[in-house]
Amino acid sequence: MRHTKVKDLLNSSSTLHEVNAKGWVRTFRNNQFIALNDGSTINNIQCVVDFENTADETLKRITTGAAVSVTGTLVESKGAGQKFEIQVSKLEILGDSDAEKFPMQPKKHSLEFLRENAHLRVRTNAFGAIMRVRSVLSFAVHSYFQEKGFVYVNTPIITGSDAEGAGEMFKVTALPFDNTPRTEDGKVDYKEDFFGKETNLTVSGQLEGETFAMALGQIYTFGPTFRAENSNTSRHLAEFWMIEPEVAFNDLNDNMDLAEDFIQYVIKYTMDKCQDDLKFLEGRLLEEEKSKPQAERSEMALLEKLNFVLENNFKRVSYTEAIDILRDSTPNKKKKFNYIIKEWGADLQSEHERYLVEKHFKCPVILFDYPANIKAFYMRLNEDGKTVRAMDILFPGIGEIVGGSQREERFDVLVEKMRALGIDEEELWWYLDTRRFGSAVHSGFGLGFERLVLFVTGMTNIRDVIPFPRTPMNAEF
Template sequence: MTQINVAEILAKGKVLQEITINGWVRTFRSNRFIALNDGSTIHNIQCVIDFENTPEEILKRITTGAAICVKGILAESQGKGQSVEIQVAEIEILGDSNADEYPIQPKKHSFEFLRENAHLRVRTNTFSAVMRVRSKLSFAVHKYFQENGFNYVNTPIVTGSDAEGAGEMFRVTSFEDNKAPVTEEGKIDYSKDFFGKETNLTVSGQLEAETYAMGLGKVYTFGPTFRAENSNTTRHLAEFWMIEPEVAFMDLDGNMDLAEDFIKNVLGDVLENCKDDLEFLDQRLSQEEKSKPQAERSEMGLIEKLKFVTENNFKRVSYTEAIDILRNSKPNKKKKFQYLINEWGADLQSEHERYLVEKHFKCPVILFDYPANIKAFYMRLNEDGKTVRAMDVLFPGIGEMVGGAQREERYDVLLEKMKAMNIDEKELWWYLDLRKFGTAVHAGFGLGFERLVQFTTGMANIRDVIPFPRTPQNAEF
């Protein structure tokens, strides 16, 4: 007999074949019907046992969460809700589950409770669906770049530079507690540390990716990044994954083209290959929306929202034009925005970004040419001297999804900007070197993978789209 998984069984539906299947018991009712799931699909398969000929000691061990091996014949189902079922000939208990202690019972659990049991939450329908979608999205990311001539680059996790200039970084040291050597000025002497200098966990692989783009042409990073931001919101994690392509000889227009094409492709891939999981998550979100006040409900379902992105052209709008639209909008005039737009130079909030996407343009939006003083030092300065070649891709329901820019390729201009922002040129000498040896126009963007998974699955809290969330005061598991 061939061992097969539930997804294959349901896809082929070939009845009267002998099969062997392993999985975990979701429910066991009437001492006869087992709902079995092996993680391959959102759907369970019903296993029907002959309880009169099944030993009592086996029946007692068929409990929620137990791992079992079932051998039998696949037959047309007599019940509702499934087309086939397994008529069990033999059953083996592979791993017992204490029914009184097992946390994941066949009932509705709060997401907070499931976060406290993150090692088991993937056995629920919601989290198994989310994690399968996450897996397919990850594969789609690599597939897109590999099929479009990009080279995958693994940038350092331990770094001596702060790419974002925010300073919210986790320090890496080999010094023992309270035994760090100090200088004559009383400061920690990092020259005696493991790396001979102060080092941190990276917040971005962008700067290092730029160096490889200037030799390989088209590269991307896809790896873990870290930010020591003491935030407990539903949008922040201390450890998260970033997708960061960098391309030589590409300007801002090419960067916008790349971002739009990339997003449409990976979401289209998931729409095609995760239909069952997305339909389940769509229904889950629909039920969740019904419990909200009318004014807070989303106008689009999950799948509708994904197609809103894949089937619409992204509207490209300058920051200056967006400010004019927002300043003259009804929510701004009637003071419905939490952050009112009064003048050029304001840093846009999620409510402003969503208004542009959902109400004004009714399609995804790419904003470009932002004020230089609210963007990072490495973005190319425009001829007006006050804006930079930055871009943000805005989505419905979430606001900013992608942030990118044409990079500043001119040595003198970059050096001047670094000085103005008090960035030590000695720390980034190698980054400046790129502008001395064969400099060229280049561009790239960053996309937080968990934010993409959150958008794709409709989960409200970013902690629910990563297997083991790392947040302030929480490093469990």
């Protein structure tokens, strides 16, 4: 008999027929009641064992975490909170189970403990819900762009360029560490390396994506990126996933329209598909909030926060206007910000971004026209010579979630900016070619996928929304 998913059994329209279910034991009570889960839903199905006719040896092996197969009759449940249950006629233990050593016992575990057991944490309700939401969000990303006629492009993971100019990149080499070939001046001789030049793991697919947008019109990338930033905070990962669309002939206003429409689409799609998981995560978040001081509690519940994004138009505000607002704000005047805003040109922090969204405008905000000296070289310079056509989308509880810009399409201006920043023109000769041949206005943005999952699930640490987090001094599993 083929087994049926727990989700389908719980949604069944008929009873009193024989079914088979397979999954993992969440709890086993009174030598009779198994709470069975197979990952298809956050909800368990109760399986009622005929303990009088089941061997004691078998009953002893029904432990938390054990994989089992149950066959029996699907009946209406007499217990509260569940529609159906299985009256078990046949039970089989699949594989081994060491009850005494299984770390995911049915009790509350700290998130730090669960990170140390990332290979098993997905068996908990919270992480099962998070990973299902992540999966649906991922599908929604592709669904949106495919429906809009975008071409999916796989940009290189190994690259010779540093798109952000930050220099915090993982080197890729086949050179020996013990006897590394050197040039006459003592530097590493990368001509002897596998690729014949210095290469790294990518921090962004944007530059390569732009070359495809100049031929295919509208493209998007969605793949792994890497940053060797030695930061052990709740907002940083060394390996993460980026969504990066690039669109020919789009200016900054078009770019803002696209980003707003995209992010509202994927959130709504996920809310429609993951109602049970999001309700559970909201309840979990509300329980956590109770233990926090009043001042640190979120002002909005999870679903309220998601609807806040769906139901409000994103307010568009220039960086200059935002600086004036922040400089005159009460927390700035009373020095309650950790970073006091003193003058134009300051790089905004999360506390400033959240103030604009949550306190001042009370809606999602898109900031644009940032100072050129705090943004990347490829952003289009405005006529004032001091700002660029950059944009950041700010959300409640998280601050910046999207960063993008209209790209600098003018060859001479781009070269001048690269020279001023010491960026090697020869290394990016191919990027400059897109400005030499058929250059046009174009724009794009980047969205860190884990940042999006963090927002939608209500989690507070980015390590909890990726299957196996990679952070400084941690590459386990």
